[in-house]
Amino acid sequence: xxxxxxxxxxxxxxxxxxxxxxxxxxxxxxxxxxxxxxxxxxxxxxxxxxxxxxxxxxxxxxxxxxxxxxxxxxxxxxxxxxxxxxxx
Numbered sequence: 336x337x338x339x340x341x342x343x344x345x346x347x348x349x350x351x352x353x354x355x356x357x358x359x360x361x362x363x364x365x366x367x368x369x370x371x372x373x374x375x376x377x378x379x380x381x382x383x384x385x386x387x388x389x390x391x392x393x394x395x396x397x398x399x400x401x402x403x404x405x406x407x408x409x410x411x412x413x414x415x416x417x418x419x420x421x422x423x
Contacts, residue, residue: 346377346378346379347376347377347378347379347404348378348379348381349367349371349378349379349380349381349402349403349404350380350381350382350383350402350403351363351364351367351380351381351382351383351400351401351402352383352385352394352396352399352400352401352402352403353382353383353384353385353399353400353401354384354385354386354399355384355386357399357400359399359400360382360399360400363400363402364380364382367380367402368380378404385399
């Protein structure tokens with residue numbers, strides 16, 4: 336295991352799933368590079384638009400925005416110490 340990636344030196348894929356008009360996507364995407372850098376993880380971040388109910392079901396979409404870190408995790412909990420709409 337590698338301290339930077341947690342998975343033997345490979346780069347992690349992080350997805351930000353969101354609806355087209357998500358009011359929190361822009362602020363999340365602006366802060367995500369710093370969060371990734373501060374964590375010491377080597378990651379590629381992509382945004383994925385969830386355009387309709389069928390796409391939401393197929394992606395197991397739980398809310399906008401949803402962050403997945405490449406190992407099947409997602410986060411939608413709010414934390415009072417964080418900005419609204421940002422994952423905890």
